[in-house]
Amino acid sequence: MGALLATAAMTMTPSLALAQAKAAAFPGGPVTLIVPYAAGGLTDNLARALGQRLTEKWGQPVVVDNRAGGGTVIGTAAAARAPADGHTLLVTSFGFTTNQFMVRNLPYKQSALEPLALISVAPSILFVHPSVPANNIPELVNYMKSSPTPLTIASSGNGSSPHIAAELFASMVGTPITHVPYRGNGPGINDLLGGQVQAMFDSKASLSYVKAGRLKALGVATLQKSSQAPDLTPIAQAGVPALSKFATGSWFGVLVPEGTPREIQNRLYTDIRSILETKSMQEAIDRSGTEPALMTQAEFAAYLKAEGEKWGPVIREKNIRPD
Known part of the structure; x- marks a missing residue:
C-alpha cells in the first residue's frame, strides 16, 4: 500500500509542478476583460481602472471588450464560451444574478462562469x-x-x-x-x-x-x-x-470561465486582490460612486448565491422581464 501511494505521489508531482509553473508564468499573453455593458458606464469604468493596473502589474496588455446587448446576455455568453485558461475574464454586475430568473432559454449555464473577485458594491x-x-x-x-x-x-x-x-x-x-x-x-x-x-x-x-x-x-x-x-x-x-432586512444595490465583480485551473484562479485572485487594496484603486472605486467590498473567492461565491436566493422569488412573484 505504501509503495502504491509513493508511486501515485510521484506520478502526480510532475502534473502539479507543471500547473504551478503555468501559474507562475501567467499571463503568457494579452488578457481580455469582457464587459457586457456599453462603454462609459459604471461597470466599464471599473473594468478599465482594474485593467490599467493589471497591465502595469503583469507587463501584458489587458484589453476591455465591450459586448453590450441582450440585457448583458450577449457578453456573458461570450465569456462563458471562452477558453478556460485565465486569459478571458468577465467583469459584470447585478444582471448576472437576475438573468437566470428573468431570461428564458439563456444561451449559457449559470455555472459556466465561476465567481473570482468582488470589486465593489453600490447601495441604493x-x-x-x-x-x-x-x-x-x-x-x-x-x-x-x-x-x-x-x-x-x-x-x-x-x-x-x-x-x-x-x-x-x-x-x-x-x-x-x-x-x-x-x-x-x-x-x-x-x-x-x-x-x-x-x-x-x-x-x-x-x-x-x-x-x-x-x-x-x-x-x-x-x-x-x-x-x-x-x-x-x-x-x-x-x-x-x-x-428590517431590506438591503439592495448593485455589485461589480470578476468571473472566470468554468474549469479555469485552480492555480490560475489563485494567481488571478491574488493579483486582483492586491490591486483592490491599493490606495489608487480604492480612490477610483470611490470616484465611481461605489464602495470597496473585499471578499475571498469563497465569500464572493456565497454572496452571489445569497443574491440569487433573495431576488429569485421577487422576480417570479412579480413576473419581471427585461426590456
Whole structure:
C-alpha cells in the first residue's frame, strides 16, 4: 500500500509542478476583460481602472471588450464560451444574478462562469420628489398605505436593479406601486426632478439634487451605515419592522470561465486582490460612486448565491422581464 501511494505521489508531482509553473508564468499573453455593458458606464469604468493596473502589474496588455446587448446576455455568453485558461475574464454586475430568473432559454449555464473577485458594491438610495409628503421611511410607508393611488416609482428599465428594488420594497410593506421604466437612470431622474414620477432608487450620484433642494433622500438600502451616504439612515433601521432586512444595490465583480485551473484562479485572485487594496484603486472605486467590498473567492461565491436566493422569488412573484 505504501509503495502504491509513493508511486501515485510521484506520478502526480510532475502534473502539479507543471500547473504551478503555468501559474507562475501567467499571463503568457494579452488578457481580455469582457464587459457586457456599453462603454462609459459604471461597470466599464471599473473594468478599465482594474485593467490599467493589471497591465502595469503583469507587463501584458489587458484589453476591455465591450459586448453590450441582450440585457448583458450577449457578453456573458461570450465569456462563458471562452477558453478556460485565465486569459478571458468577465467583469459584470447585478444582471448576472437576475438573468437566470428573468431570461428564458439563456444561451449559457449559470455555472459556466465561476465567481473570482468582488470589486465593489453600490447601495441604493431612495429618492422622492419634494411634493411627496414624507421626510423619512415611516412617513413614506404611511403615505403609500393611505394614498388612493399607488406611488409612481421610476427605474432605469424593466428588470434593472432599481426596478427590482422598488418591487421588493413594495412587497415587504404590502403596498402596490406603479412602476415607470425608462431607458437608463438619466431619463428617470429627469422625470423625477420634474415631478412626473414620485420616487426612484438611485446611487449617491443624485445626492447633489438633494443639496440643491430638488429631491429628498429618505434612506439608504443597507443594513448598516454606508460610507457612501453616512448622513442617511439605513432603511432597515428606519423603524418599519417589515423593512428590517431590506438591503439592495448593485455589485461589480470578476468571473472566470468554468474549469479555469485552480492555480490560475489563485494567481488571478491574488493579483486582483492586491490591486483592490491599493490606495489608487480604492480612490477610483470611490470616484465611481461605489464602495470597496473585499471578499475571498469563497465569500464572493456565497454572496452571489445569497443574491440569487433573495431576488429569485421577487422576480417570479412579480413576473419581471427585461426590456
